[in-house]
Amino acid sequence: MINFLHGMQTYELFRFVGIRIYFGVIKKEAAQVVSVTPLSAPRHFVLTMKSAHLASHSRPGHFIAVAADTGSAILRKPFSVYTVNPDAGEISILFSVYGPTTTAMSRMLPGDSIDVLGPLGGRIFDPEPIKGIHHILVGGGYGVPPLNYLAKTIRASAPDAMVTVIIGARTANLLVGDDDLLDAGVEVIYCTDDGSAGVHGRVTDALLPLLKSDSRVYTCGPTPMMKAVGELSEAHGVDCQVSLETFMPCGVGICVGCVVKMRDGVFSRTCTDGPVYPGCEVAW
Amino acid sequence: MINFLHGMQTYELFRFVGIRIYFGVIKKEAAQVVSVTPLSAPRHFVLTMKSAHLASHSRPGHFIAVAADTGSAILRKPFSVYTVNPDAGEISILFSVYGPTTTAMSRMLPGDSIDVLGPLGGRIFDPEPIKGIHHILVGGGYGVPPLNYLAKTIRASAPDAMVTVIIGARTANLLVGDDDLLDAGVEVIYCTDDGSAGVHGRVTDALLPLLKSDSRVYTCGPTPMMKAVGELSEAHGVDCQVSLETFMPCGVGICVGCVVKMRDGVFSRTCTDGPVYPGCEVAW
Amino acid sequence: MSTVNMTVQIGSLKMRNPVTTGSGTFGFGSETKDLVPLDRLGAVTVKATTRERRLGNPPQRIVETASGILNAIGLQNGGIDDYLANKAPYLRGFDCPIIVNVPGENPNDFAYVVERLTAAGAADAVELNLSCPNVSHGLDYATDPQLAASVVAAVRKVTSMPVIAKLSPNVTDIRVIAKACEDAGADALSMINTVVGTAIDPRKRKFRLANITGGLSGPAVKPIALLAVWRCYNTVKIPIIGMGGIACPLDAIEFMLAGATAVACGTGNFVDPTLSLEVIDGIEKYCVENGFADVNALIGAVTAA
Amino acid sequence: MSTVNMTVQIGSLKMRNPVTTGSGTFGFGSETKDLVPLDRLGAVTVKATTRERRLGNPPQRIVETASGILNAIGLQNGGIDDYLANKAPYLRGFDCPIIVNVPGENPNDFAYVVERLTAAGAADAVELNLSCPNVSHGLDYATDPQLAASVVAAVRKVTSMPVIAKLSPNVTDIRVIAKACEDAGADALSMINTVVGTAIDPRKRKFRLANITGGLSGPAVKPIALLAVWRCYNTVKIPIIGMGGIACPLDAIEFMLAGATAVACGTGNFVDPTLSLEVIDGIEKYCVENGFADVNALIGAVTAA
Ligand SMILES: Cc1cc2nc3c(=O)[nH]c(=O)nc-3n(C[C@H](O)[C@H](O)[C@H](O)COP(=O)(O)OP(=O)(O)OC[C@H]3O[C@@H](n4cnc5c(N)ncnc54)[C@H](O)[C@@H]3O)c2cc1C
Ligand SMILES: Cc1cc2nc3c(=O)[nH]c(=O)nc-3n(C[C@H](O)[C@H](O)[C@H](O)COP(=O)(O)OP(=O)(O)OC[C@H]3O[C@@H](n4cnc5c(N)ncnc54)[C@H](O)[C@@H]3O)c2cc1C
Ligand SMILES: Cc1cc2nc3c(=O)[nH]c(=O)nc-3n(C[C@H](O)[C@H](O)[C@H](O)COP(=O)(O)O)c2cc1C
Numbered sequence A, B: 001m002i003n004f005l006h007g008m009q010t011y012e013l014f015r016f017v018g019i020r021i022y023f024g025v026i027k028k029e030a031a032q033v034v035s036v037t038p039l040s041a042p043r044h045f046v047l048t049m050k051s052a053h054l055a056s057h058s059r060p061g062h063f064i065a066v067a068a069d070t071g072s073a074i075l076r077k078p079f080s081v082y083t084v085n086p087d088a089g090e091i092s093i094l095f096s097v098y099g100p101t102t103t104a105m106s107r108m109l110p111g112d113s114i115d116v117l118g119p120l121g122g123r124i125f126d127p128e129p130i131k132g133i134h135h136i137l138v139g140g141g142y143g144v145p146p147l148n149y150l151a152k153t154i155r156a157s158a159p160d161a162m163v164t165v166i167i168g169a170r171t172a173n174l175l176v177g178d179d180d181l182l183d184a185g186v187e188v189i190y191c192t193d194d195g196s197a198g199v200h201g202r203v204t205d206a207l208l209p210l211l212k213s214d215s216r217v218y219t220c221g222p223t224p225m226m227k228a229v230g231e232l233s234e235a236h237g238v239d240c241q242v243s244l245e246t247f248m249p250c251g252v253g254i255c256v257g258c259v260v261k262m263r264d265g266v267f268s269r270t271c272t273d274g275p276v277y278p279g280c281e282v283a284w
Numbered sequence C, D: 001m002s003t004v005n006m007t008v009q010i011g012s013l014k015m016r017n018p019v020t021t022g023s024g025t026f027g028f029g030s031e032t033k034d035l036v037p038l039d040r041l042g043a044v045t046v047k048a049t050t051r052e053r054r055l056g057n058p059p060q061r062i063v064e065t066a067s068g069i070l071n072a073i074g075l076q077n078g079g080i081d082d083y084l085a086n087k088a089p090y091l092r093g094f095d096c097p098i099i100v101n102v103p104g105e106n107p108n109d110f111a112y113v114v115e116r117l118t119a120a121g122a123a124d125a126v127e128l129n130l131s132c133p134n135v136s137h138g139l140d141y142a143t144d145p146q147l148a149a150s151v152v153a154a155v156r157k158v159t160s161m162p163v164i165a166k167l168s169p170n171v172t173d174i175r176v177i178a179k180a181c182e183d184a185g186a187d188a189l190s191m192i193n194t195v196v197g198t199a200i201d202p203r204k205r206k207f208r209l210a211n212i213t214g215g216l217s218g219p220a221v222k223p224i225a226l227l228a229v230w231r232c233y234n235t236v237k238i239p240i241i242g243m244g245g246i247a248c249p250l251d252a253i254e255f256m257l258a259g260a261t262a263v264a265c266g267t268g269n270f271v272d273p274t275l276s277l278e279v280i281d282g283i284e285k286y287c288v289e290n291g292f293a294d295v296n297a298l299i300g301a302v303t304a305a
């Protein structure tokens, strides 16, 4: 594995079990808010902004960092790219209201400007599907938005590819909207801890029967979920790409504060050396 | 002069050349915003809130402290009581947008709640007019709101009293609205530095010809203005009450950070030992 | 409301709950009487009282900084005579222990004021302000273990009241001072006093404070204060009163977890004079929700991440 | 754009403007190449480079606090070999002086790294990180004047590059350390490094940082940093690089008025990686608007309130 510890010096494109190294040109922008739409899940919103730059450079797995809080918490907060509309020059992020940044975002109005930095991320999902592979995307929480983008990207580039998205949540009303996935012909399996929708159980319960030698798993969500999915895939000899959403103070590789430990003992910066890793590399 | 340095222990009522010692019962409230109305002067607003408590306890010279900024500037900000409507249980403050608190206030909507502490102030204007006295109120900047309240209070309690309000500003469009004063039969004299409205010159130019032995002067505004008004009055042997609007970190007498030096060498807390002082006591 | 034991003990001083006020941030208790019934507090810590009356520093005395304030009050107070005549009688009207903060320019000054307080029964504990950074030479006692110990020892001789040594964060290793104070007979420590700093007005190219330097307090210093408490908790056996940036109940709980037996609300009172009441209620609620029958179980209960 | 002289001098190092980056807050210059053309900076100060490769501390390494952050990175870096092989060539592609930050566990370590840098011509100045509070024993050199001087002297012998001693605020009197470094041959001082602190998660009752303690930086510490600069400015004759909480051009101007010849943007880069460019432009604009033909006229120009 190449060591990207101190940042790349040229843009590279490199594939490794479905992971792509692709640094978009990073720009800081005052993008214009197009809309902030509440979802059926409580306190969840989709924010769409105008940015020709982000719309043309963002790939599945990339994220952007928003500075919307003028208060005493000083850092930007990262959000995965959820949908991209290159023609309109727009991108969207899906978020739930948690602290000051997301509160401020939920209150933005069309025409407001939003301070964004992106696209961020060095190793991202590889959207080019390999023939005959069953793509299984397993997400929960704020891992769902990037997988949504990935599923649609795979579908768009290979209409015949088998794509299944497994989405887990505590309870039915926390499952975030992905009707557009169904529209795109993606199979969607819901799992809820309380059985209020879909499979009664964890995402791994839904994943297990699907794991075959032709599967490839992509996962993003809470760490315990990714660990379980990664380990299950590994036990079945299936490639698994995990997108690690750690706390990211800078998002661009300069603070070295976002690290996770790799099996080789090295601490890797999830923002630029990731966020996507082969599950088998991570020391959970 | 009584030393109030460490706070009063009982409520007192005491008069000294038109200054009244009157502590209202202080309450912390989440008052409801009734309206935020822009004035013709740029970035000036009147904010009206529901507060039966403030409406019944606020006297001219009292102020309230607003906590509206959730950012990194941690202190409340003081605002003079501008108008009071005891029947409706409402009070208003008039403010210009300067920093985070006033920015947040200017964006409040009817129904929002505003965190206020008040009424604050220990020595305030004495609104009971002495017969035959010519009350001359001299204000500028955010000294105008409390004088407005004072003028109307004098008028209300003694419809025959002679009341003149002199208002200064740099230029015409910074003169804040007081049509209600004219309606109340108060004489209003405007002064502008650039002559764009009223007297071309300073408030002292308008004050000088009015100073007689039967005058009493009340002033509130920028320190250099109050100093000039105080010294001019003193030179003519006229009582002058000055309301000192220093930076007030706590507003309730516990920080001792708002002090001004008195002629006897003592540092006096403007929030509770003032804000109103006999001009002749202040070591300008 | 609940069955949580909220009582804590600072030496022989029993507090009905772990919350007091930071000296200099709550006046002499009367200013906010409309808002804070003193008998709800664990103790009231009043403004510094010196041997002689002090006029204090000229204004500007306080300025805002990012998530904090700088102050240079200069210990304005009426002196011990004024305290005994005009402040103590009011304070004694409440069922609330009084902690008097005592600065001084030499051990005799400290001892003199404490002796007067003891004789008059006008305090229940004294807090030695070894560390006020705003008066010339005021810093010395808090920065040198021997000097700090000399003050504690001098005061120890003249009173049987609990003696609390208030420590400064402006030192290389606060543990050394803490240990020296404990060895000299202090019953408790309080920390932190303010952090030295300054602010400049770039437009006027002048210092913002008349005194040039001031003491930083408020949420900005909380990380510094928490570490001071944790380090001293692991160094001394006497109880600690923790303070520095408390703005909500969870902040106070952080201090107790770090090793504080009691906490003080300081600058937070300027933003909300009722903060201590909110903190008392919040600590109790936290104990109920987290299954602690005794607030003392929180003391030093933090573990590694 | 204007006729303001923006050039400043740190020992023999000429900077085209007074703005550099805080070590550890700007990587090795390549990470933000899309955003910051290095040749616009006065100098680039890169992440700490140690004798051996260091893995650093386990996460959580950074947490947010009020107007600041706490960090405990633990000096993760590839070591001097990696720097010379993989970082220096990239940095040398720009017309921008390189300041390499060097920590060490003993004077020999410091001297070894500086010698290698000198031999390879891979730096234009070295900044001795006497004060990184996150590594065991890392603090010692910055808290003791003799120890600090011993490091400066050891490095002084092996290089003719400007030697900058980076000071810690976690000391009783920073002036004593400043003077010792000056006397030992330092060409300049930089300050402040981070302020020691900690943070606790009250819900989990655990420290937030894996390392327990961390270094506080960001706007919260600006008052502390400004006073350190002002005090040292009045103590030593060598130039000072000021840093601590710079978030906008006026912050940088406060530092210059307090006595800094140059300034560094640190934590502010995390919020906005282009901050240094904004600060450069802002300083120049300030000079124009306030009639300063030479930025050097700002240095130490603050007066009493
Ligand atoms: C690469 C990446 C992609 C992400 N994508 C998305 C996305 O698409 N949609 C989305 O909604 N979020 C996403 N997140 C998470 C998002 O960044 C956080 O929710 C964000 O920090 C919230 O900011 P805030 O200011 O509202 O709250 P904060 O100020 O961050 O929250 C206040 C406190 O809560 C803590 N905190 C923040 N978020 C959480 C949490 N979720 N659980 C527990 N504690 C928390 C913080 O450490 C802080 O102390 C992503 C994170 C990463 C690293
Ligand atoms: C007793 C009293 C009564 C007052 N009454 C009124 C009133 O009726 N209407 C009104 O509009 N204002 C009034 N003020 C002034 C008001 O408190 C300030 O305008 C307020 O601090 C602005 O808060 P902010 O958060 O918007 O700005 P701040 O955060 O306070 O402003 C940012 C910075 O500017 C400084 N600053 C604030 N205001 C000014 C100013 N006016 N001039 C120069 N520097 C300033 C602050 O020190 C701070 O550093 C009164 C002040 C006092 C003491
Ligand atoms: C305006 C002000 C005045 C203070 N005066 C004193 C004092 O007289 N004696 C003292 O020991 N501490 C004094 N302090 C320090 C506080 O008691 C407290 O230790 C410090 O402010 C940290 O707590 P905080 O961040 O909650 O304010 C003062 C603090 C402030 C802000």
Ligand SMILES: Cc1cc2nc3c(=O)[nH]c(=O)nc-3n(C[C@H](O)[C@H](O)[C@H](O)COP(=O)(O)O)c2cc1C
Pocket: A255, A257, D022, D023, D024, D025, D047, D048, D071, D073, D075, D101, D129, D132, D166, D191, D192, D193, D194, D216, D217, D218, D219, D221, D243, D244, D245, D246, D264, D265, D266, D267, D268
């Ligand atoms: C994440 C992080 C890492 C740092 N690493 C180093 C370092 O390796 N060497 C060093 O001398 N200072 C280091 N510092 C300190 C900064 O260079 C700077 O002195 C300090 O953060 C104060 O400036 P600021 O408030 O602008 O960040 C680091 C600071 C941060 C926040």
Ligand code: FES
Pocket: A247, A248, A249, A250, A251, A252, A253, A254, A255, A256, A257, A258, A259, A269, A270, A271, A272
């Ligand atoms: S978030 Fe700063 S290095 Fe990854």
Ligand code: FES
Pocket: B247, B248, B249, B250, B251, B252, B253, B254, B255, B256, B257, B258, B259, B269, B270, B271, B272
């Ligand atoms: S504003 Fe605090 S004492 Fe006056």
